[in-house]
Amino acid sequence: MYKQSVQLIVDKCIGCTNCIKRCPTEAIRVQNGKALIISDRCLDCGECIRVCQSNAKIAVSDPMAIIDDFDYKIAIPAPSLYGIADSSVSTDRILTGLKHLGFDDVFEVATAAEIITKRTNEFLLNNEGNGPFISSSCPAVVRLVQVSFPSLIGQIIPFISPMELAARLAKERAGNDKGKVGVFFISPCAAKFSEIRNPHRQEKSRVDGVIGIKDIQVKLQRLIRSDMETEKLASASGVGIGWGRIDGEARALASDGVISVDGISNTISLLEELENGKINQFRFIELMACPGGCVGGPMTLVNPYVAKSRIMDRWDTAGAVVCEDCGPLQDISWTEELQASSFMKLDDDYEKAMLMMQRLDLIEKTLPGIDCGSCGAPTCHSFAEDIVRGRAVVTSCIFVLRKKIRQLTEEMIKLEDVLPYRLDKDE
Amino acid sequence: MEFHFDVCGEDYSLAGSASSMIKKKLNQLGLPPLIVRKTAIVMYEAEINMVIHAGGGVVDVHINPDDIRIILKDEGPGIPDIDRAMEAGYSTASDKARELGFGAGMGLPNIRKNSDDLRIESKVGEGTTVTIMVKLK
Numbered sequence: 001m002y003k004q005s006v007q008l009i010v011d012k013c014i015g016c017t018n019c020i021k022r023c024p025t026e027a028i029r030v031q032n033g034k035a036l037i038i039s040d041r042c043l044d045c046g047e048c049i050r051v052c053q054s055n056a057k058i059a060v061s062d063p064m065a066i067i068d069d070f071d072y073k074i075a076i077p078a079p080s081l082y083g084i085a086d087s088s089v090s091t092d093r094i095l096t097g098l099k100h101l102g103f104d105d106v107f108e109v110a111t112a113a114e115i116i117t118k119r120t121n122e123f124l125l126n127n128e129g130n131g132p133f134i135s136s137s138c139p140a141v142v143r144l145v146q147v148s149f150p151s152l153i154g155q156i157i158p159f160i161s162p163m164e165l166a167a168r169l170a171k172e173r174a175g176n177d178k179g180k181v182g183v184f185f186i187s188p189c190a191a192k193f194s195e196i197r198n199p200h201r202q203e204k205s206r207v208d209g210v211i212g213i214k215d216i217q218v219k220l221q222r223l224i225r226s227d228m229e230t231e232k233l234a235s236a237s238g239v240g241i242g243w244g245r246i247d248g249e250a251r252a253l254a255s256d257g258v259i260s261v262d263g264i265s266n267t268i269s270l271l272e273e274l275e276n277g278k279i280n281q282f283r284f285i286e287l288m289a290c291p292g293g294c295v296g297g298p299m300t301l302v303n304p305y306v307a308k309s310r311i312m313d314r315w316d317t318a319g320a321v322v323c324e325d326c327g328p329l330q331d332i333s334w335t336e337e338l339q340a341s342s343f344m345k346l347d348d349d350y351e352k353a354m355l356m357m358q359r360l361d362l363i364e365k366t367l368p369g370i371d372c373g374s375c376g377a378p379t380c381h382s383f384a385e386d387i388v389r390g391r392a393v394v395t396s397c398i399f400v401l402r403k404k405i406r407q408l409t410e411e412m413i414k415l416e417d418v419l420p421y422r423l424d425k426d427e
Numbered sequence: 428m429e430f431h432f433d434v435c436g437e438d439y440s441l442a443g444s445a446s447s448m449i450k451k452k453l454n455q456l457g458l459p460p461l462i463v464r465k466t467a468i469v470m471y472e473a474e475i476n477m478v479i480h481a482g483g484g485v486v487d488v489h490i491n492p493d494d495i496r497i498i499l500k501d502e503g504p505g506i507p508d509i510d511r512a513m514e515a516g517y518s519t520a521s522d523k524a525r526e527l528g529f530g531a532g533m534g535l536p537n538i539r540k541n542s543d544d545l546r547i548e549s550k551v552g553e554g555t556t557v558t559i560m561v562k563l564k
């Protein structure tokens with residue numbers, strides 16, 4: 001079972017309909033006045049965190065103290081971390097500050113991203129004419145395809161993420177003489193937290209912990225402003241840094257026929273059209289669940305568009321050259337094929353699923369069709385689906401309930417009418 | 428199992444909603460991704476044709492144990508030369524439709540490629556009925 005990062009703070013939840021309505025996979029229900037996430041359908045896209053008015057949803061990550069369990073600690077920051085300061089603050093300085101938080105080494109995920117850029121170009125060349133291919137770097141998008149667009153699985157580029165590659169390279173660089181080596185992803189992303197716990201495409205993730213940017217940002221800013229001496233730690237060029245925002249990955253390829261889309265609902269529309277065979281003119285499709293790309297991830301604090309513009313400035317200053325010697329080219333392919341997720345299926349047996357669908361259809365016809373959300377499901381349709389799956393009872397619909405009450409009342413009046421004596425009459 | 432849709436011919440932005448609904452149902456039934464993909468493509472193309480060439484119409488989808496049948500009926504201008512219409516690249520799409528990215532003349536050829544049977548009956552001035560079948564096995 002999938003274990004998601006997004007969690008509910010029960011006391012803060014007022015049981016409204018904001019999150020159930022906006023969840024792209026209809027993974028949330030309100031039951032007994034509280035939101036409940038159906039884990040198997042959750043993408044960890046963070047959409048419910050963004051729409052919750054009561055701040056009752058959070059993205060859980062590891063506490064900083066997790067690094068204490070290791071002898072040699074390496075931070076691998078996401079490229080979007082560079083969005084916390086404008087480009088007058090060098091990436092060297094940001095990385096130095098990060099190191100001072102308690103790490104022995106830092107290794108930029110941006111550097112790994114450049115290697116992936118190189119390999120993606122090779123992949124596209126070798127598979128010319130079979131595309132368009134979808135980037136696999138956003139785990140929320142990969143899960144979205146598994147859950148809602150299984151027919152597109154074969155179009156996802158089967159590469160591990162820059163985070164995973166960075167973890168590998170960082171561990172190699174550490175060597176074998178440092179005791180217990182721990183690698184920690186400094187993350188804008190809720191979905192990455194879950195990705196390392198549910199590694200569906202590799203035996204085991206090399207990442208030992210995921211620490212949210214929001215949890216370290218204040219301390220890090222303080223260090224950046226302090227008189228700390230800047231070390232030479234950065235190696236990534238603008239190409240790798242650019243991955244922190246939407247369009248970075250696509251532009252890094254320096255190729256025609258690329259398209260990039262940010263935000264989960266835009267992503268869904270695009271996948272819908274792709275499935276209809278409508279946008280085959282592209283070679284490469286970059287899809288990012290968050291607005292603005294990873295700079296808009298649920299574990300960031302800076303306004304996504306401010307951070308995006310900072311990343312773009314850095315792209316310009318750092319230059320856009322892919323690293324020449326980014327180490328030996330490793331095998332970065334998935335070791336397992338990506339499977340469709342079966343959570344949309346009504347039943348494994350086609351005939352049984354068909355019967356359930358017929359029942360679903362009948363039930364739906366008795367519902368008002370106004371998607372009011374009072375039953376706790378986002379739409380009348382999904383409520384009908386919950387009923388056939390045995391997760392809800394039809395009287396949770398206040399309209400059905402009212403009708404039932406009226407029927408009962410009418411029956412009682414009729415009963416009263418047929419009483420043999422109208423005692424009140426002749427008196 | 429049957430599903431019926433009225434397809435509006437005025438609002439181009441709604442075109443494709445019936446096919447996307449059917450796609451969800453096929454996923455819920457757990458049909459193989461390839462079948463879902465083929466059905467999505469053929470139904471989408473035929474639905475769009477009905478909107479841009481015939482001003483809308485009705486769609487009936489039958490999901491049977493062995494196949495899926497999609498029947499699209501419209502009362503549009505009809506197709507004078509069906510063989511010609513089937514040719515890749517042949518299109519009479521209006522400027523408006525072309526501006527929206529339709530009119531490559533690839534719809535019907537794509538439907539043929541992705542279906543197991545395609546029948547078009549059409550009378551000029553009366554309308555067109557397109558029947559498409561996709562086998563499940």
Ligand SMILES: Nc1ncnc2c1ncn2[C@@H]1O[C@H](COP(=O)(O)OP(=O)(O)OP(=O)(O)O)[C@@H](O)[C@H]1O
Nearest residue numbers: 476480481512518519520529530531532533534535
């Ligand atoms: N339902 C219909 N009613 C009237 N004419 C039609 C209908 N469907 C197709 N046609 C005719 O057949 C031609 C070819 O259709 P086809 O779907 O192959 O191409 P298109 O719709 O013009 O372009 P594309 O599908 O690539 O956007 C159309 O241009 C139109 O003249």
Ligand code: SF4
Nearest residue numbers: 138189289290294297
């Ligand atoms: S866009 Fe980036 S931060 Fe957001 S879910 Fe995808 S990988 Fe994570």
Ligand SMILES: [Mg+2]
Nearest residue numbers: 472476534535
């Ligand atoms: Mg067409």
